[in-house]
Amino acid sequence: MPYQTLLKALEDDARGQCEKIVSEAEEQAERAVREAEEEARRARSERFAALEGKLARERASRINDARTRAGALKLSVRRRLIERVLDGAFERVRSLPEDEYVEVLRRLAREAAAEFDSTGLKPVISVNPADAGRLDGALGDGAEVRPDPEVTLGVVASTPDGRRRVENTVASRIERARDHLLPMLDKLLFSP
Secondary structure: OOOHHHHHHHHHHHHHHHHHHHHHHHHHHHHHHHHHHHHHHHHHHHHHHHHHHHHHHHHHHHHHEEEEEEEEHHHHHHHHHHHHHHHHHHHHOOOOOOHHHHHHHHHHHHHHOOOHHHHHHOOEEEEOOOOOHHHHHOOOOOOOEOOOOOOOOOOEEEEEOOOOOOEEHHHHHHHHOOOOHHHHHHHHHHHE
């Protein structure tokens, strides 16, 4: 099934990227902690007798700051990696073999058009001009296919008067699924 192959490729690609980015983040975090500890040791040796209590608080503060920065850096890396995975999904759909891409596009168009079944209105299906011919015969007699260069990797269905609109593009579906995907990707990429 092409979706399982796509998901497996995404997972392998994401794991490789994750390991590299997390390794770099850990090295930066360790370096920041080492620098903070070294700076605290130098300050303590300069004014040890009179400022011992103050230096201990300063050292702890700097280490905590370094750990906070390291944690923020790791979180930032995790977010960027997850965004890369989601962007990669978009690009993988774009690079599907023609027959698989046509099937995905037709399915998106049928799903969007089905949103109008209960209205009795025949939807207008806007699609990228490069994809317009790929929908020939996919929607039956009722829907009008209209080229629209603003639509990418999917369709936008609307009523003829434009009052009701249903976007069914790869980007919109990823965005709608984002809240569900983020914890799942986080667990998949960063859990041992």
